[in-house]
Amino acid sequence: MIALFQALLLRPLLTAMIALRALRRNKLRSILTALGIIIGVASVVAMVAVGNGARNKIQGEVSALGQNLLLVFAGNKRSAGVNSGLGSAASITLEDAAAVKNEVRDIVAMSPEVWTNAQAIASGRNWSTTISGVAPDYLGVRDWPVSAGAMFTDREVRSAAKVAVIGSKTANELFGAINPIGQTVRLNNIPFVITGQLSSKGAGLGNNNQDDRIVLPYTTVMKRLTGEKSVKLLNIKINDASRMETAQQQITALLRQRHRTPAGEGNDFNILNQKEIADKVANISGIITMMLGAIAGMSLLVGGIGIMNIMLVSVTERTREIGIRMAVGAQGSDILLQFLIEAITLSLLGGGLGVLAGFGIARGIGNVAGFQPVVTAGSVILAFSVSFAIGVFFGFYPARKAAKLDPIDALRYE
Amino acid sequence: MSTPIIQLAATARVYRADGVEVHAVRRVSLEIQQGEFVAIMGSSGSGKSTLMNILGCLDRPTGGEYLLDGVSVSTLSRSQLATLRNRKLGFVFQNFNLLARTTALENVELPMFYRKPLVALSSQRRRAVEALQRVGLGDRLGHRPSQLSGGQQQRIAIARALVNEPELVLADEPTGNLDTRTSIDIMGLFQELNDSGITIVMVTHELDIASYCKRIIVMRDGLVISDAPNPERRQAGPERAKLDEAEQIAKLD
Numbered sequence: 001m002i003a004l005f006q007a008l009l010l011r012p013l014l015t016a017m018i019a020l021r022a023l024r025r026n027k028l029r030s031i032l033t034a035l036g037i038i039i040g041v042a043s044v045v046a047m048v049a050v051g052n053g054a055r056n057k058i059q060g061e062v063s064a065l066g067q068n069l070l071l072v073f074a075g076n077k078r079s080a081g082v083n084s085g086l087g088s089a090a091s092i093t094l095e096d097a098a099a100v101k102n103e104v105r106d107i108v109a110m111s112p113e114v115w116t117n118a119q120a121i122a123s124g125r126n127w128s129t130t131i132s133g134v135a136p137d138y139l140g141v142r143d144w145p146v147s148a149g150a151m152f153t154d155r156e157v158r159s160a161a162k163v164a165v166i167g168s169k170t171a172n173e174l175f176g177a178i179n180p181i182g183q184t185v186r187l188n189n190i191p192f193v194i195t196g197q198l199s200s201k202g203a204g205l206g207n208n209n210q211d212d213r214i215v216l217p218y219t220t221v222m223k224r225l226t227g228e229k230s231v232k233l234l235n236i237k238i239n240d241a242s243r244m245e246t247a248q249q250q251i252t253a254l255l256r257q258r259h260r261t262p263a264g265e266g267n268d269f270n271i272l273n274q275k276e277i278a279d280k281v282a283n284i285s286g287i288i289t290m291m292l293g294a295i296a297g298m299s300l301l302v303g304g305i306g307i308m309n310i311m312l313v314s315v316t317e318r319t320r321e322i323g324i325r326m327a328v329g330a331q332g333s334d335i336l337l338q339f340l341i342e343a344i345t346l347s348l349l350g351g352g353l354g355v356l357a358g359f360g361i362a363r364g365i366g367n368v369a370g371f372q373p374v375v376t377a378g379s380v381i382l383a384f385s386v387s388f389a390i391g392v393f394f395g396f397y398p399a400r401k402a403a404k405l406d407p408i409d410a411l412r413y414e
Numbered sequence: 415m416s417t418p419i420i421q422l423a424a425t426a427r428v429y430r431a432d433g434v435e436v437h438a439v440r441r442v443s444l445e446i447q448q449g450e451f452v453a454i455m456g457s458s459g460s461g462k463s464t465l466m467n468i469l470g471c472l473d474r475p476t477g478g479e480y481l482l483d484g485v486s487v488s489t490l491s492r493s494q495l496a497t498l499r500n501r502k503l504g505f506v507f508q509n510f511n512l513l514a515r516t517t518a519l520e521n522v523e524l525p526m527f528y529r530k531p532l533v534a535l536s537s538q539r540r541r542a543v544e545a546l547q548r549v550g551l552g553d554r555l556g557h558r559p560s561q562l563s564g565g566q567q568q569r570i571a572i573a574r575a576l577v578n579e580p581e582l583v584l585a586d587e588p589t590g591n592l593d594t595r596t597s598i599d600i601m602g603l604f605q606e607l608n609d610s611g612i613t614i615v616m617v618t619h620e621l622d623i624a625s626y627c628k629r630i631i632v633m634r635d636g637l638v639i640s641d642a643p644n645p646e647r648r649q650a651g652p653e654r655a656k657l658d659e660a661e662q663i664a665k666l667d
Contacts, residue, residue: 010532011532014527025515320511321513323511324511324512324513324524325524325528326496326499327470327472327499327505327511328499328500328505328524328525328528328574329496329497329499329500329501329525329528329529329578330496330500330528331492331493331496331497331528332492332493332496333493334528407472408467408472408473411472411507411511
C-alpha cells in the first residue's frame with residue numbers, strides 16, 4: 001500500500017519538483033520552448049470560444065426571425081451572369097400572395113414585404129434608412145412587438161394610408177429623446193404620421209441593423225414610393241413545426257403552377273425555412289472552425305517537436321548529471337520519469353499560459369466583432385489533455401534516450 | 415569468519431572494439447573482507463579502472479564470477495545493479511561528480527531519493543545532515559559546490575557515499591584533483607571512517623596515497639601482480655605535522 005502510494009504519487013511529485021527546478025534554471029529557454037504549445041493552445045481556446053459565441057449569436061438571430069417561419073423570396077434576377085440577389089426579380093405578385101394565403105391551410109399569418117431606401121426627414125434632422133412595406137401581420141410573423149403606440153391596421157393598408165411605425169434606432173436618430181409617436185416624418189417629401197415604435201431587436205443576420213428602419217403599409221410603399229407591382233418577400237408563419245415541410249411543398253407547387261413553370265425547370269423564387277437558414281450558417285461556421293482547428297493542430301505539432309528538440313539538447317547537456325544519478329542508484333525508469341515529467345511540465349506550462357492567452361484573444365475578438373465569446377470548460381480541459389499528451393508523446397523519446405545511457409560513459413562525458 | 419564483502423573468482427572483462435578484443439581485466443581472483451582499507455594501484459591501462467567499474471556494479475564481468483556481499487553480480491539486470499549500487503555501495507570520484515547548482519545537503523540527499531521504499535523525507539534530511547557533520551561540513555549545508563573548495567567538495571561526495579550506510583565505499587583517485595595538504599586531510603578522513611568499521615576500496619596511481627591504506631593490490635596488464643598488507647602504513651595526523659614543519663622551515667629560509 002505504502003509502496004504503491006510512493007510509486008504512483010510521492011515519487012512522481014518529488015520528481016516533478018526536480019523537473020520544475022531544472023526548468024526554472026533555464027527560464028527563457030523554457031518559455032521559448034513552451035511558446036509553440038502556448039500559441040497552439042491559445043488558438044484552440046480562442047477559436048472554440050469565438051466559434052461558440054458566433055454560433056450563439058447566429059442562433060439568437062435566427063430564432064429572433066420568428067417561430068415556424070417560412071420566407072419566400074422573389075427569384076434572383078440574373079442579367080449577363082450578374083446575380084442581383086434574393087428578391088430582385090419581379091416574380092411574386094400580390095395575387096400570388098393572396099393565393100398562397102387562401103390555399104395553404106397551415107398558414108396562420110402572412111405578410112408580403114417590399115423595401116427601398118429613403119431619406120427620412122423629421123424635426124429638422126435627416127437620416128437615410130430602410131423603408132419596409134408590410135402588412136399588420138408582419139409583427140406577429142416575426143415575433144416583433146411594438147414597444148409604444150400601435151401597428152397600422154388592415155384598413156390603413158387597404159387605403160394606402162400615410163402612416164408609419166418606426167424602428168428604435170431610427171427613432172433615436174431622428175427624434176432623440178422626443179417621443180416619436182404622433183410626430184410626422186417626411187419620406188420623399190411625403191409626410192407620414194408615426195403611430196408606433198418597434199421594440200429593439202439588435203443586429204440582424206449579416207450586418208444590417210434591424211432597428212434602423214421605418215415600416216409602412218406595403219400598399220403605401222408600392223403606390224407612393226416605388227411604384228412596383230410585385231412584392232419581394234412573403235413572410236409566412238406556419239401553425240406547427242411539424243407542418244413546415246408540407247407547407248413548403250404546397251407553396252412551391254402552388255407558385256410553380258401559378259407561374260406556369262415547366263416541369264424540370266428551376267423555381268423563379270426561393271423558399272427558405274428557419275432551420276435551413278440556421279443550417280447554412282452553421283455549415284459555414286463549421287468549415288471555418290475546422291480550418292482553424294487544423295491550423296491549431298499544426299502549431300501544437302510544431303510545439304511538440306520544439307519540446308522534443310529541447311529535451312534532446314537537455315539530455316545531452318546533462319549526461320553527467322544522469323551518470324551521477326545512475327551511479328548513486330537511479331534506475332532507468334527513474335531517469336525516464338524525470339525527463340518525461342520535465343517534458344510534460346513544459347507542455348502543461350505551455351497549456352496553462354495558452355489558455356490564458358486564448359481567453360485574452362477571445363475577449364479581444366469579441367470586442368471587435370461585437371459578441372460575447374464563450375470559453376467552455378470543455379475546451380480548457382481539452383487544451384490541457386492535449387498538452388499533456390504532447391508532453392508524453394514528444395518527451396518519451398528523449399527520456400528513453402536518457403534512461404538508456406550507460407552509467408560509465410555518462411560519468412565520463414565532458 | 416563472515417562472508418567477504420567482495421569475492422572475485424577468475425573475473426575477466428573483455429572489450430570488443432572494431433573487431434579487436436581488448437582484455438582489460440584478465441583473470442583476477444581476490445577477496446576483500448569487512449573492515450579492510452584496500453588500495454588498487456597500477457599505471458594507466460593496467461585495468462584498475464575497469465576492475466573498479468566492475469566492483470562498483472557499473473559494469474559486469476564478461477568472465478569469471480563476482481560476488482558482492484555474497485550476491486552474484488554477473489546475471490543481474492540493469493535495474494538490479496542500480497538497486498545494488500544504491501543499497502550497498504558509495505562512490506567517491508576524482509572529479510567529485512556533484513550536481514552543480516544544487517546545495518551540499520541536496521547532493522547528499524540524492525542517493526536516498528532513489529532508495530526504494532523511500533526514506534521518510536524528515537529522516538532523509540536528518541541523515542544527510544549527520545553525514546555532512548561526519549565529514550566536517552555541518553556548517554556548509556546550504557552551500558553549492560561552486561562556492562566550496564576542492565577538498566570541501568570531495569567531503570560532500572564522501573558524505574553522499576556514506577548516507578545510505580553502504581557495505582563498501584569505492585573511491586576512484588579521490589585525491590587526484592587535490593593538493594598535498596588537502597589530500598592528506600581526505601586520507602585522514604578515510605582512515606577515520608575505516609577505523610569506525612567502513613570498508614574502503616580505493617584506486618590510485620600514487621604510492622604516497624596508497625601508503626595510507628592497510629592493503630595494497632598492484633595491477634599490470636589486467637592482472638594482479640602483487641597483493642600484500644601495507645607494513646609501513648602512514649597515519650594522516652603525523653603526516654600533517656611533518657608537512658607543517660617542512661613549510662615552517664621553508665618559510666624560515
